[in-house]
Amino acid sequence: MVFGYLKGLDDKPLNRATISLGEDRMLHTESDQVGYFQFKDVSAGTYLIIVNKSGYIPTTFTFVVSSNELKKDLGEIKLEYSPSQMNAGIITLTDDELSTDEGSSLGQTGIGLLQSSKDVFSNTAAFELGAYWFKVRGIDNRYNNIMFNGIPMAKNQTGRPEFKNWGGLNNVIRSPYELAENNTVSDYSFSDLGGTTYYDTRASNYRKGLNLSYSFGNRTYQHRVMATYSTGMLSSGWAFTFSGSRRWMDEGVIDGTYNDSYAYFASIEKKLSDKHRINFTAFGTPSRKAGSSPNTQEVYDLRGKNYNSYWGWQDGDKRNERVKRIFEPIFMLTHYWNINNKTKLTTTASYQFGYNKSSRLNRYQAENPSPTYYKNLPSYWLAKGNASESSALINSWLNNDLSVTQINWESLYNANRSAPFYLDPYSNQEGRRASYFLVDDVTKDKTFNAATHLQTQFTDNWKFYVNVNYQNLVSDNYREVNDLLGADFVLNKTSFLKGDGSANSIDDYNILKPGSVARKGDKTEYNYKFYRQELTTNFSTRININRWQVSTSLLVGWNESYREGKYMHGLYANNSYGKSEKENFIEVGLRSGITYKINGRNFIIVNTSYFESSPALNDIFPNARLNNDISPNITKQKINANDITYTLRSPSVKGRLTGYYTKIKDATEVSRYYAQGVGLDGGNDAFISEVLTGIEKDFLGTEFGIEWNITSTLVLSGIASIGQYTYKNNPNLYVFSDLSSSIKDYGKSYLKDYKLAGTPQKGYSLGLKYNSPKYWWVGVSGNFLQDNYTNVSGLSRTMNFILSDVNDPGSVYPGVTEESIRKLLKQKQYQDVFMLNANIGKSFRLGKYSMGISASVNNILNERGYVTNSFEQGRNANYEDMVSQPYFANSKLFYDRGRSYFFNVYLRF
Incomplete structure (x- = not known):
């Protein structure tokens, strides 16, 4: 047996910490709470040991085990601590494991990726503030780069990672191979x-043994069961890791919501020789989840903050639309090639398919x-002067008259039973055409990726x-009939x-x-492909x-995109069917980081970057469901990010202070x-695609974090x-509509100085935690959140808002003054x-097994006034409508779900 203890310089x-034996890391383990680690059944020989821990400089050395040594x-x-090594922490996703896209007219996300490491600020921001939809540095999750074996997980349509693709696989994605936070340099992208x-999903990377766990909570699922088994590297040269889970709830805190999600993971590794290994990875997460509606404050005042308009009773069950x-x-095949002691090549090919409905x-x-x-x-009828209604x-x-407050499914069936008959000209069959029906918006991506990573060490202090x-994407997008409702x-x-x-x-x-007509399972309304x-x-x-x-x-990249319409829409007969023009973009970028070690406890770190980012498919093709139109003046985002950090690492106090400034230019939002009142050629009211181009955004701020070991067991931590x-500017606004085939240019949208x-x-x-030497802990924290704003409508801030005729500068609506405009907007x-x-x-040792239990309660005081997401309704496009129809001026919003709890128990064999 080989054993030892890991300690810091303090x-x-x-x-x-991860401790591996041999250059190929065939054997590896983790240090426990006292820094102890061990390897059993180590035969005589000379070994290389590799020690890695986030925030510390890796250590390697060799040792010899003689034939008569029973214990080494x-x-x-x-x-030695080094802040530049803060790249192997823990990533933690919220239980939602996705960004919400429901209800936000401007595409704002909900909670996204939360990053955590041993850095006190990152750790606290993730586990404390992050639980309440707080985004570090205000950065949206479309700017998070998630990779599995070199394969990027971002979706081309939105640019965002789809966290649901690996939700429920906590045991196998708990510890990333690299975590390069914020603006720091990454080795892998x-x-x-x-x-x-x-993430490196090599089968031999995972802890050997069986891990079983059960969780109970009231967040996005009520029950979760997980099982993970890993063989480690067998003497035959094979290693296997398997994991599976199920998360489910019949109904959540929000009325009419439910969740039923499964997950599976398999990794199989074969050691071909001392230099070559291959690994096959497959994982998938079939899930089904009912949504919740954003509502105006009027609705919440009438029915409470758990109200959800998306469901209604049908045959004694709640049915959510x-x-x-x-x-x-996704399936991946990875080849690991140790070319020599200083050079390695890792190559992965992957294929992902399936559906998102x-x-x-x-x-x-x-x-x-x-x-x-x-x-x-009620507000509508009150504004109309009908107080009795x-x-x-x-x-x-x-x-709570359910015929008023919830979807009346029976009335929808009745409406279809009395709908007019229609003769299908292609089958010559007559039938009732639906007045109401359920559809699925379907995306079926087929994505092929190939990635290779070469790392070499020129000298002891120089790595390259x-x-x-x-990547090649073919994406089918269409609307499909789900249920004809009789x-x-x-x-x-x-009918518009x-x-x-x-x-x-x-x-x-x-x-x-x-x-033509569409029956259950048939396509309707739109049908197109993205390529x-x-x-890179x-x-x-x-x-x-x-x-x-x-x-x-250094970055150099190229991409090409186009749309192919499968339908020829009557309004867009000239630009809806067939292939669109191809949009090509070339990206370049440069990022640098400098760390100066004042001494073993004090560090100065400077990071700076300039790079370009291509628009997502949905930004390039704003009205893709109906035509091939491309956003006017579409171009790459130009991003400049800078930060400077002072880090302190003493035996009793750890902390950092960071100042940062980020500018994004030429962004596009759709x-x-x-x-209503949009002044289009075909009329004033329409479904529109609003396109803002040339947007500039500024992100300026300070981060401070401190951790003070008051005693060996009591820790005080705080962040700000x-x-x-x-x-930072007034971008240009264009409108694509379902009413007119022309593109309407509204000029400037006066958004400058509005908050993001x-x-x-x-x-x-501010938190206080007690860590007992007997392996139990208890902690409490207070969190304060400020300056939360609603997402503003761009169209309401164009000249169209005050002019009855946008082409006539003198056609100002009566009553328009600077004061009235400022008040309304x-x-x-x-x-x-x-x-x-x-x-x-608390954690326990049960012989050679281990067990742990934990429980947490968030928002103990049940604060329900916190708004997690909000957006202005875009219906009021002009001053006259907003004054005469004030009910449209109310933002729609989501509230926090109140007090939540989570209990977990695990058993490791």
Whole structure:
């Protein structure tokens, strides 16, 4: 047996370090809470030991085990702290494991990726503030780079990683191989504003043995079971790791929501020789989850903060119209080649396919069935001067009259039973065409990736890395009939346009097959493909010279995208069918980091970068469901990010202070909604795609974190994040509509100095934790969040808002003054909130087995006033409408779900 103890230079034990034997790391283990580690059954010979821990300089040395040694004591192994090594921490996802895309007209995300490491600020921001949708430095999760074996996980349509693709696989993605936070240099990619998280899923990397766990909570699932088994490297040269889980709940805190999600993971490794290994990885997460609606404050006041308009009773069960189903399995084959002791080459090929389906109610020549449709709310009738109808509706809402407050499924079936008959011209069969029906918006991606990573060490203090990645995407996108609700078929026409009954009528979704119908499982409304391929090359180097470490990374990339329409829409007959123009972008970037070691406890770190980022597919093709139009003046984002950090690492106090400034230029944002008073050629009211181009954003702020070991068992920690995130210019605004085939240029949208939404701009946390020598702990923390704003509408801040005729500068609506405009368009700021959290846990040794239990409660005081996401309704496009129809001026929002709890127990064999 070989054993030893890991400690820092301050003589404190280091736990959760990874210790490997041999250059090929065939044997590896982790240090425990006292820094102890061991290897059993080590035969005689000479061994190389490799010690890695986040935040510390890796250590390697050789030792000899003689034939008569039963035990080999390596003694104390000391590791030196270095902030530049903060790249192998823990990534923690919220239980949602996705960004919410429901209800936000401007595409703001909810909670995204939360990063954690031994750095006190990152750790606290992730586990404390991150639980309340706080985004570090205000950065959206589309700027997080997640990689598995060199393969990027971002979706080309949105640029965001789809966290649901690996949700529930906590045991196998708990510890990334690399975590390059924020603006730091990564060894495995050029990285992005949110950093790079890199997972190596080699089967022999995982802890040998069986891990079973059960969790109980009230967040996005009520129950979770997980099992993971790893063989380690067998004498035959094979290693196997398998993991599986299920998460489910019948109903969550929000009415009518449920979750049923599975996950599986398999990794199989074969050692071919001392230099070559191959590893096959497969994982998938079939899931089904019901959504919740954003609501106006009026609705929350009537029904409470757990209200959800997406469901209604049917045959004694709650039925939700918004159900998201995802299953996008991925398969990877990786080759590891140890060319020599200083050079390694890792190459991966992957293929991902499957589906992403989101259901919703649709209608044809019928009234909106949503309970929160503006005509179904008291405020509408009050504004119309009908106080009696308003009062009657208030009573119905307060008394929870289900025929008013929830979807009335029976009425939808009844409407279809009385719908008119229609003769299908292609089958010559007559049937009832649906007035109401359920559809699925379907995306089926087929993505091939090939990635290679070369690392070499020129000298003891000079490392060099090369990364090359190729990706090819073919994406099918269409709307599919899910349920006809008692009807026979759907007519493939829109009721928002008036057709003339001809074969080329503008109201027909596909004039290649005019007057057609769609039955269950058939495509309707839109059908197109996205094609995209890209090639990215990245070079990085790290050089250590005395007290200095210099890291540099260079990016060169190319991509090409186009759309192919499968339908010829009647309104867009000239640009909806067939292939669009190809959009090509070339990206370049440079990132550098410098660390100066003042002494063993004090460090100065400077990071700076400039790089370009290509627009996502949904930004390039803003109205892709209906035509091949490309966003005007579409170009690459230009990003400049800078930060400077002072880090202190003493035996009793650890802390850091960071100042940062990030500028994003030439960004494009696309949102789709129903607007009134837009002044289009075909009328004033329409479904539109709003495109903002040339956006500039500034992110300026300070981060401070401190951890004070008051005693050997009592730790006080605190952080402060003070940011200011704003629009810095007035971007151009264009509108693509379902009413007119022309593109409307609205000129400038006056957004300058408005605050960016989607996160509190200031966050503070103070926590106290007791760590018992007997392996139990208890902690409490207070968290304060400030400066949370609603997402503003761009269209309401163009000249169209005050002009009855946008082409006539003198056609100002009556009553328009600077004061009235400022009052109507003032950005909503939500209340500051205080959240109290607590956690407790204990680990046990049961012979050679281990067991642990833990419990946490967030938002103990049940604060329900915290707004997690909010956006202005885009319906009010002009001053007259906003004054006469004030109910449209109310933002829609999501509230925090209140007090939440989570209990977990695990057993390791």
